[in-house]
Amino acid sequence: MIETELPAPFFFADDPALDFLDSIAAPRDTEIEWIGNGGDFLTWLEQAELVPTNVVKRFRASTPPAQLDEIAAQARQLREWFRKFIAKHAGRPLQPSALARLEPINMLLAADQSFHQIEATGAGSLGWRQERRWDAPQSLLLPIAEAMGDLACRADFSHVKNCEGPSCTMWFHDVTKNHTRRWCDMAVCGNRAKAALHRAKRQSTGAKRGEK
Numbered sequence: 001m002i003e004t005e006l007p008a009p010f011f012f013a014d015d016p017a018l019d020f021l022d023s024i025a026a027p028r029d030t031e032i033e034w035i036g037n038g039g040d041f042l043t044w045l046e047q048a049e050l051v052p053t054n055v056v057k058r059f060r061a062s063t064p065p066a067q068l069d070e071i072a073a074q075a076r077q078l079r080e081w082f083r084k085f086i087a088k089h090a091g092r093p094l095q096p097s098a099l100a101r102l103e104p105i106n107m108l109l110a111a112d113q114s115f116h117q118i119e120a121t122g123a124g125s126l127g128w129r130q131e132r133r134w135d136a137p138q139s140l141l142l143p144i145a146e147a148m149g150d151l152a153c154r155a156d157f158s159h160v161k162n163c164e165g166p167s168c169t170m171w172f173h174d175v176t177k178n179h180t181r182r183w184c185d186m187a188v189c190g191n192r193a194k195a196a197l198h199r200a201k202r203q204s205t206g207a208k209r210g211e212k
């Protein structure tokens with residue numbers, strides 16, 4: 001398994017399914033693929049807190065790298081399929097007629113082996129903890145499929161947005177009070193837009209001066 005040195009991935013979508021779409025991006029013009037192979041995919045899943053660390057360790061130690069690479073390829077396929085779905089439906093409430101197009105998620109989740117356990121919450125009460133039998137590498141796709149389904153069932157798609165950065169591909173769920181969020185991240189695209197505006201202003205003042 002090739003372990004590559006990657007910068008920290010982005011988790012600013014305010015939704016795990018959209019964070020997953022942002023696992024390929026070009027924040028500084030060069031494209032970065034965070035799930036390019038099985039090892040990187042496991043790292044991303046762990047960082048996204050979608051798969052527990054001990055489960056990630058077990059898969060890393062006991063699964064043939066080629067098998068993990070194959071799952072990463074399936075994950076990339078799932079991601080690009082979902083990107084098209086989001087691009088088509090973002091910006092307005094999701095209609096029940098979209099269900100037919102969500103069938104691949106239902107098919108994945110039909111193989112899920114998740115279950116609930118009662119636990120002490122630490123706040124002096126009892127609560128549910130969701131567990132999953134992670135018996136095959138294929139199960140690594142389940143938390144992602146679940147997050148996608150969750151977004152479709154619970155989110156108002158009116159607030160699912162693409163960053164306004166001209167070449168930015170990143171998606172996020174705008175959970176701000178007035179739904180005025182425009183950027184994937186201020187440090188990535190927000191500041192770039194501000195600098196461009198500043199440059200444009202300076203140029204137009206320069207041009208005006210030149211006219212005199």
Ligand SMILES: [Zn+2]
Pocket residue numbers: 163164165168169170183184185188189
């Ligand atoms: Zn952006």
